[in-house]
Amino acid sequence: MKESPQDTADFGYKTVDREEKASMVADVFHSVAAKYDIMNDLMSFGIHRLWKRQAIACSGVRKGHKVLDLAGGTGDLTAKFSQLVTDSGQVILGDINDSMLKVGREKLRDLGLVGNIEYVQMNAEALPFPDNSFDVITIAFGLRNVTDKNAALRSMYRVLKPGGRLLVLEFSKTDNEALSKLYDFYSFNLLPSMGKVIANDSESYRYLAESIRMHPDQETLKGMMDEAGFEQTTYQNMTGGIVALHRGFKY
Amino acid sequence: MIEVIACAALEAALNRLLSLEPQLDAELHTSKHKVLCVELRDWQQSIALTYTGKQFMLFNQYTDPADCKISANVDTLMQLSNPSILTHLIRQDKLDLDGDLQLAQSYSNAFSNLDINWAEHLSRYLGDAPAQQIANCFQNAKVHRVSVSKTLQNTLSQLCQDELKVTIHPLELEQFKMHTRHVKNHTAQLEQRIHSLLNR
Numbered sequence: 001m002k003e004s005p006q007d008t009a010d011f012g013y014k015t016v017d018r019e020e021k022a023s024m025v026a027d028v029f030h031s032v033a034a035k036y037d038i039m040n041d042l043m044s045f046g047i048h049r050l051w052k053r054q055a056i057a058c059s060g061v062r063k064g065h066k067v068l069d070l071a072g073g074t075g076d077l078t079a080k081f082s083q084l085v086t087d088s089g090q091v092i093l094g095d096i097n098d099s100m101l102k103v104g105r106e107k108l109r110d111l112g113l114v115g116n117i118e119y120v121q122m123n124a125e126a127l128p129f130p131d132n133s134f135d136v137i138t139i140a141f142g143l144r145n146v147t148d149k150n151a152a153l154r155s156m157y158r159v160l161k162p163g164g165r166l167l168v169l170e171f172s173k174t175d176n177e178a179l180s181k182l183y184d185f186y187s188f189n190l191l192p193s194m195g196k197v198i199a200n201d202s203e204s205y206r207y208l209a210e211s212i213r214m215h216p217d218q219e220t221l222k223g224m225m226d227e228a229g230f231e232q233t234t235y236q237n238m239t240g241g242i243v244a245l246h247r248g249f250k251y
Numbered sequence: 252m253i254e255v256i257a258c259a260a261l262e263a264a265l266n267r268l269l270s271l272e273p274q275l276d277a278e279l280h281t282s283k284h285k286v287l288c289v290e291l292r293d294w295q296q297s298i299a300l301t302y303t304g305k306q307f308m309l310f311n312q313y314t315d316p317a318d319c320k321i322s323a324n325v326d327t328l329m330q331l332s333n334p335s336i337l338t339h340l341i342r343q344d345k346l347d348l349d350g351d352l353q354l355a356q357s358y359s360n361a362f363s364n365l366d367i368n369w370a371e372h373l374s375r376y377l378g379d380a381p382a383q384q385i386a387n388c389f390q391n392a393k394v395h396r397v398s399v400s401k402t403l404q405n406t407l408s409q410l411c412q413d414e415l416k417v418t419i420h421p422l423e424l425e426q427f428k429m430h431t432r433h434v435k436n437h438t439a440q441l442e443q444r445i446h447s448l449l450n451r
């Protein structure tokens with residue numbers, strides 16, 4: 001019997017059962033959690049910091065805001081948001097993976113950031129918050145790991161306050177051919193080897209490379225955001241489109 | 252992308268300065284969490300600066316509302332050291348100042364009040380002679396910064412005088428005082444005449 005497409009999901013280039021994907025993604029991040037930050041710096045040559053600062057610049061986060069850093073992992077964005085919202089605001093670091101949350105919590109505590117941050121384990125597809133809860137939601141390098149991306153976007157729309165905005169930072173498609181070739185070589189040959197040497201885990205980094213290629217391109221993701229209800233949806237390419245920052249509002 | 256890198260580098264430099272000069276924190280206490288935005292019209296850049304109490308954050312391409320916004324071409328900004336033309340620039344639409352000007356002023360004060368011993372900080376990295384040379388350059392730059400700060404101070408009073416008529420110009424005050432003196436003399440004279448009339 002052939003499986004219907006709704007029962008399956010992509011896991012990198014493999015096709016797996018829908019139920020299975022979440023736990024396979026979980027395994028990936030359980031195994032990389034401890035080395036996640038250092039690998040991020042090495043793999044992107046530190047450029048991920050620039051991508052993230054651009055997301056923060058476009059977030060409009062201010063004193064008193066309530067912010068959800070979804071799939072926030074080790075909390076790079078949360079660290080900045082926590083300072084911007086001050087004690088009159090709040091940041092919730094949400095992630096499906098408790099190993100990542102744990103690393104994040106320790107890191108932020110060591111930075112002296114306490115008081116306005118809450119750590120909540122959650123699935124982006126079904127956010128455990130009432131309607132109209134947040135001024136800003138960010139999901140950085142998280143959406144491609146989510147099994148049902150449309151459900152996740154709808155859920156984010158629901159918990160966003162009217163006037164609030166969503167920022168999606170994610171790998172995307174570059175239209176520069178030379179860059180694209182270089183990038184392919186890098187991510188399919190060098191990246192898994194680096195993963196093996198540094199984190200002793202080439203499989204997780206192969207998944208990373210594959211999942212990036214399977215992620216919807218700029219226009220497709222924009223369409224998905226519109227579909228979920230977002231308005232004034234726009235995106236900006238960074239590093240030649242290797243990464244794109246999408247932004248949409250709820251009115 | 253190059254702007255993002257420049258912005259990140261500048262932010263890192265500001266935060267380095269903050270760790271070397273703790274008095275910045277005290278000076279910027281009241282400005283914490285407020286956003287100062289500088290729009291460089293000809294570069295099509297909007298740069299926002301905010302101090303969180305722990306660190307500076309600097310963002311480019313900033314499009315959200317700011318507490319204080321300064322908008323001008325780069326060369327107009329350079330001219331700001333000459334306060335007498337400020338309102339002139341504003342009338343010509345070459346300069347736009349919006350929001351809480353005290354914020355701009357307190358930043359400018361905080362940085363110009365810094366008395367950084369560059370030679371000492373740098374000699375750790377460079378050795379004494381080059382450090383001293385660079386320090387001298389900074390000294391010159393500082394003189395310039397002080398004038399910018401004065402400019403901003405004057406901006407406030409100038410704006411109030413020329414545009415808003417909230418406060419009065421010293422000359423106007425002089426004039427006013429002269430008027431009152433006249434009136435006072437008049438009343439004194441009148442008073443005397445009334446007295447002499449009554450006593451007759």
Ligand SMILES: C[S@@+](CC[C@H](N)C(=O)[O-])C[C@H]1O[C@@H](n2cnc3c(N)ncnc32)[C@H](O)[C@@H]1O
Nearest residue numbers: 029071072073095096097100123124140142145
């Ligand atoms: C590549 S990390 C990004 C972490 C962080 N935002 C950053 O940019 O450094 C992706 C994160 O997404 C989380 N994640 C994956 N699927 C998720 C889901 N369905 N709901 C919430 N988080 C999820 C993973 O646990 C992981 O921490």
